[in-house]
Amino acid sequence: xxxxxxxxxxxxxxxxxxxxxxxxxxxxxxxxxxxxxxxxxxxxxxxxxxxxxxxxxxxxxxxxxxxxxxxxxxxxxxxxxxxxxxxxxxxxxxxxxxxxxxxxxxxxxxxxx
Amino acid sequence: xxxxxxxxxxxxxxxxxxxxxxxxxxxxxxxxxxxxxxxxxxxxxxxxxxxxxxxxxxxxxxxxxxxxxxxxxxxxxxxxxxxxxxxxxxxxxxxxxxxxxxxxxxx
Numbered sequence: 568x569x570x571x572x573x574x575x576x577x578x579x580x581x582x583x584x585x586x587x588x589x590x591x592x593x594x595x596x597x598x599x600x601x602x603x604x605x606x607x608x609x610x611x612x613x614x615x616x617x618x619x620x621x622x623x624x625x626x627x628x629x630x631x632x633x634x635x636x637x638x639x640x641x642x643x644x645x646x647x648x649x650x651x652x653x654x655x656x657x658x659x660x661x662x663x664x665x666x667x668x669x670x671x672x673x674x675x676x677x678x679x680x
Numbered sequence: 681x682x683x684x685x686x687x688x689x690x691x692x693x694x695x696x697x698x699x700x701x702x703x704x705x706x707x708x709x710x711x712x713x714x715x716x717x718x719x720x721x722x723x724x725x726x727x728x729x730x731x732x733x734x735x736x737x738x739x740x741x742x743x744x745x746x747x748x749x750x751x752x753x754x755x756x757x758x759x760x761x762x763x764x765x766x767x768x769x770x771x772x773x774x775x776x777x778x779x780x781x782x783x784x785x786x787x
Contacts, residue, residue: 599773608689610766610779611724618773626774657724661775668714668726669768669775 569594573658573672580679586631586645588675590658593639598660600641601669602633605655614656617641653679682707682771686778693757694786701752701781703741703767712770713743713750716777719763727752727765737761757785 573590580586592598602614613626615633623633630649634642641658655676659669683706693699705711713730728736730743730750741752750767762785767778 601775603777608779610686611777613774613776616774624774659775667770668729669716671724673723 569660569670571658571660571670571672573675575675576673577676578678580648580677582650582679583647586643586648586652586677588643588656588658588677590641590643590672591639592641592660595639595660595662597638598662600635601659601661602641602643603657603659605657605674611657615643648679650679653677682711682769682774682776684767684769684776684778686767686781688781689779690782690784692784692786695759696756699752699754699757699761699783699785701765701767701783703750703752703778705748705750705767705769707748707769707771709771711743713741714768714770714775715739715741715750715752716766716768717763718766724766757783759785759787761785 570593599618601616603611604614605611616624617635620635630645632644655674657674658672661667661669685704687702715727716724717727718724739754741750743750764780764782766780769776
């Protein structure tokens with residue numbers, strides 16, 4: 568069966584420090600991968616999605632970047648965190664068929680101080 | 681561009697009352713619509729999708745292309761339905777979510 572792992576679960580970082588959140592999927596190949604930010608009253612904001620290794624589409628220009636160095640690995644990064652980067656980040660995957668549901672990780676809570 | 685609108689942030693109903701969570705969308709192509717649910721301390725998970733035309737946990741949703749809506753309905757609310765509900769639209773590769781509606785079922 569397929570599983571998705573996301574870490575770290577919680578992270579407290581100072582302003583200006585770097586960030587790396589990791590997400591890996593097991594039990595499937597060539598998944599579509601997504602990073603969302605979940606905020607109260609703002610729902611799930613799509614940040615990045617990827618349909619293959621090295622292929623990244625950015626939805627919101629901001630202080631973050633994403634990379635997909637391996638088929639089932641998706642990384643969310645920042646060189647210098649801002650206070651506004653605080654939030655709850657969700658990784659998700661779906662099959663490559665046009666139709667299909669998203670499967671979500673447990674999320675990473677980032678607090679920037 | 682694709683967009684999903686959920687006009688209600690909070691919906692409070694009494695147990696046994698009917699429930700309708702509203703969702704409207706904007707998309708130029710043929711959309712695929714979903715409802716996702718997040719119970720307390722659990723992962724976000726799929727509740728139902730429009731192409732399946734199924735009833736899950738008593739919930740149904742019908743895609744109305746004329747009104748560009750995909751409202752979620754249940755005839756009799758139960759306490760265990762209390763959760764956060766998100767409407768989602770899948771276009772080509774990209775999945776866009778609404779801002780979510782918190783459903784609170786009062787005993």
